[in-house]
Amino acid sequence: NTGFITFDPGFKNTGIVKSSISFIDGEKGILLYRGYPVEQIIKKCSFIETSYLLLNGELPNTEQLNFFSEKIKEFNSINHKIYQILDKFPVFYHPMGILSSLTCILTAFTDYINIKEEDMFLHLLAKLPVLAALTYRKKVGLPPSYADKDLYYTSNLLKMFFSIPKKCYQINPIITDALDKLLILHADHEQNCSTTTVRLLGSAYVGLFSSISSGISALWGRLHGGANQAVIEMLENIIKSGGNINKWVDKAKDKKDPFRLMGFGHRIYKNFDPRAKIVKKIAEKIICELGIHDPILELAKKLEKIAIQDPYFIEKKLYPNIDFYSGIIYQAIGIPKDMFTVMFALGRLPGWMAHWKEMRLNQEPIGRPRQIYIGYKKRNI
Ligand code: SDX
Numbered sequence: 001n002t003g004f005i006t007f008d009p010g011f012k013n014t015g016i017v018k019s020s021i022s023f024i025d026g027e028k029g030i031l032l033y034r035g036y037p038v039e040q041i042i043k044k045c046s047f048i049e050t051s052y053l054l055l056n057g058e059l060p061n062t063e064q065l066n067f068f069s070e071k072i073k074e075f076n077s078i079n080h081k082i083y084q085i086l087d088k089f090p091v092f093y094h095p096m097g098i099l100s101s102l103t104c105i106l107t108a109f110t111d112y113i114n115i116k117e118e119d120m121f122l123h124l125l126a127k128l129p130v131l132a133a134l135t136y137r138k139k140v141g142l143p144p145s146y147a148d149k150d151l152y153y154t155s156n157l158l159k160m161f162f163s164i165p166k167k168c169y170q171i172n173p174i175i176t177d178a179l180d181k182l183l184i185l186h187a188d189h190e191q192n193c194s195t196t197t198v199r200l201l202g203s204a205y206v207g208l209f210s211s212i213s214s215g216i217s218a219l220w221g222r223l224h225g226g227a228n229q230a231v232i233e234m235l236e237n238i239i240k241s242g243g244n245i246n247k248w249v250d251k252a253k254d255k256k257d258p259f260r261l262m263g264f265g266h267r268i269y270k271n272f273d274p275r276a277k278i279v280k281k282i283a284e285k286i287i288c289e290l291g292i293h294d295p296i297l298e299l300a301k302k303l304e305k306i307a308i309q310d311p312y313f314i315e316k317k318l319y320p321n322i323d324f325y326s327g328i329i330y331q332a333i334g335i336p337k338d339m340f341t342v343m344f345a346l347g348r349l350p351g352w353m354a355h356w357k358e359m360r361l362n363q364e365p366i367g368r369p370r371q372i373y374i375g376y377k378k379r380n381i
Pocket of ligand 1: 010189191222223224225227253259260261262263264265266267316318322323
């Protein structure tokens with residue numbers, strides 16, 4: 001009897017939880033983190049303050065922020081056996097696959113049993129950037145670089161990525177600021193695919209680290225967080241094929257062609273993604289401040305201008321989403337394409353954990369949707 005089952009593929013109109021973490025108004029292009037507009041958070045808060053806000057519901061006072069930051073510094077080393085396991089991964093394996101695996105393995109090496117529940121979130125906030133930097137350095141053939149206890153979180157992240165042995169790493173505040181803002185913009189986004197994945201695993205009582213590991217895997221998909229890498233590859237292909245933007249926009253409209261304009265469209269935003277507007281400004285600022293001539297940025301701006309005036313894109317309400325310009329900034333910072341989604345995961349981590357914590361505090365039932373059965377009637381062999 002399917003009388004009571006609502007058929008809603010992709011959960012387009014299904015509210016699966018009650019949450020107080022972030023709010024999106026897709027028609028008006030509004031995003032709030034614990035009630036604060038993301039535009040204000042970007043101006044007034046750091047990523048660490050934003051992480052505290054998402055996890056605890058309020059912005060930290062000075063004492064709370066210092067304690068939170070010190071704990072993260074205390075927890076930012078990892079068991080040396082992880083380094084040996086990392087060496088076993090084939091170099092061609094995608095960094096998102098490595099990061100997801102290492103995050104799951106962390107459970108075994110973080111004396112997980114004795115961690116206080118509230119410290120688990122701090123352990124992961126501290127350790128994920130270490131794992132991400134290790135993954136990058138393995139790819140480029142650099143030895144591990146360790147966190148510097150005197151550096152702010154995002155500066156440490158850049159140092160762990162890019163420092164060269166025996167050379168003093170120069171912190172560039174322009175780059176630290178741009179990356180910190182990008183991490184904030186990715187920090188939470190209600191029930192997107194990867195966040196719902198994390199909640200679903202948590203609802204079955206899967207531990208935090210393994211739930212986050214699955215969130216990382218879900219984010220990897222090119223229709224989700226993998227789009228930032230796909231955008232740059234698409235823009236590079238447009239340049240390689242002679243730069244005829246209209247040809248590619250027409251291709252994206254052709255129903256017989258599976259190609260879609262990557263970085264465009266959103267399930268919720270039927271107006272501009274407020275994050276995309278901010279990311280575009282950060283991209284223009286950092287390209288100018290670093291004195292980079294980036295044809296990809298110019299092409300992206302031309303493509304956006306043509307697409308948003310195209311009747312098909314207007315009718316389907318397709319606008320640039322957060323992934324359309326973010327890759328341009330990562331590239332300007334020196335992060336390679338296949339690490340872009342890793343950066344998205346580092347930003348989304350506090351949001352994933354806040355949702356896992358909320359699900360546990362609410363003692364939500366195990367997630368177990370129904371289906372509309374269209375198979376054979378009962379029959380005998
Ligand atoms: C993220 O959920 C979140 O909040 C995600 C995220 C987050 O912070 O967690 O915001 C991050 O994942 C951003 C999205 C990144 N993905 C991309 O940029 C990939 C390209 N975009 C599309 O694949 C698509 O727009 C989605 C996946 C983002 C949304 O897909 P929906 O909501 O399921 O919409 P749909 O596929 O049903 O499309 C509706 C129509 C279709 O045409 P019709 O069948 O009605 O004729 O719009 C068309 C689609 O063909 N369409 C596009 C298009 N996106 C949708 N046509 C061309 N190019 C596109 N990009």
